[in-house]
Amino acid sequence: MKFKFFLFLLLISLQATGGCRVSPHRTGKSGSDFSFRGSHSSKDASLNCKIIEKNTNFAFTLYKQLVSQASDLNVLFSPLSVSMILSLLTLGVHSTTRTQILVGLGFNLKEIQEDAIHKFFQNLVLNLNMPNPELQLSMGSALFVEERLRLLEEFSQNVKTMYMSEVLSIDFQYPARAKKRINEYISEQTQKKMEGLVKDVDSSTTMILVNYIFFKASWERNFDPKRTREDNFIVSEKTMVKVPMMIHENIHYYFRDRSLSCGVLQIAYASNETALFVLPDQGQMKRVEAALTQKVMKRWLKGLKKRTMELRIPKLSLSGKYELQKILPALKITNVFSKESDLSGIIDLSNKPSHLTPQINQIMHQTGFQMDESGPQTVNTKSHVRIRMSAARHNMMEFNRPFLVMILTQPNQSILLLGKVVNPKEAEGLSASSS
Secondary structure (H helix, E strand, O other), X not given: OOHHXXXXXXXXXXXXXXXXXXXXXXXXXXXXXXXXXXXXXXXXXXXHHHHHHHHHHHHHHHHHHHHHHOOXXXXXXXXXXXXXXXXXXXXXXXXXHHHHHHHHOOOOOOOOOHHHHHHHHHHHHHXXXXXXXXXXXXXXXXXXXXXXXXXXXXXXXXXXXXHOOEEEEEOOOOHHHHHHHHHHHHHHHOXXXXXXXXXXXXXXXXXXXXXXXXXXXXXXXXXXXXXXXXXXXXXOOOXXXXXXXXXXXXXXXEEEEOOOOEEEEEEEEOOOEEEEEEEEOOOOHHHHHHHOOHHHHHHXXXXXXXXXEEEEEEOEEEXXXXXXXXXXXXXXXXXXXXXXXXXXXXXXXXXXXXXXXXXXXXXXXXXXXXXXOOOOOOOOXXXXXXXXXXXXXXXXXXXXXXXXXXXXXXXXXXXXXXXXXXXXXXXXXXXXXXX
8 A cells, every 4th residue: 555545544543543641761753752642632532541451451361361272382463453353343243243342352332432443443553554664564454255245345445444454255165276365365465474374264164354464673772683692591491492692781671570570671663662571580470471461561661660781582583373263252252253143244145145154264363573683674774782781781681581572552552462482493484584
């Protein structure tokens, strides 16, 4: 999509923003603090704060569900993307199907009007998609619908305008061909960084929703690649691996959460995102995970203070793939995947073949994340910062055991990516061309 179209949509969506100040510790390139701009009223500001809070709690609820299925594996997903595609569906589903999705996301329509939710996400999508040389971000979604079903133009247009998403017709009568087309679409959209997301398609399939995001950004202050070295990472009591450990001496924002026995570190990207790393003390990961809520994260962000320290953290290339139709039912979002689902706002039910039962068979989500010394630019002019070694070594934070990572959008501190790094050597899902 061309820049002028992005700019046009961004301007018309500014009415969706409100003031919600979360973290005062970083200023943008303009020097302003990170409060929402363009607020028209305190009511707008309050609504946006509530949406952010609901999104954050949904992020941690979904995270806990993913971890419960594989506590000893890496976890990586985009809570914001999942919230977006579920919100997108409410543009076309009705009755119980719609209610379950909204309740599952934590929204109460007595507090927050549905229009406000869509406008919030619209503004966020537009901001994330604005061109930025410091950021490599491929983010999108598409709903593939059996071509014998007649799509409603209003739904297709709303999805495109509000979520920059697509609704595409496809012939599921030829499953292998349909699977190939969907996977080629994702590969093309992500510059071949994500391959083979969809695995199972059969001739009874009527709808598949795919969602993808790849993130890599330049640091505000780069690491020195000459100082990166192989070091030990303790996966578990029985497993240790060698990883490329990046080293950075700088003034960082740090908070020690004594009640949860963990350290929290925030690093700024040159783009409008920040990375939040959480390092539990040895043996305390499950305790930290169980406590994750919006209130805990707010306490962490509020408690961050400047601290001179030496940081050691692994160079990362991670990916996560999830079949959400197998996970969301645990959050009581079930109807959308059943034959009882009401999809009357997506397709013309009066004009469907009698032998077809429309339903969303799959919601596939994939996230890719890379973190190295500099970022996506071929030529990066920002230099790393060296401070007095004695001062840095006195305060050292070494991520040499499992830790949590969050990528937060600015200005509203929404969680774009959320993950747990158990073993940095495991990097399934990213193609060789993404390194």
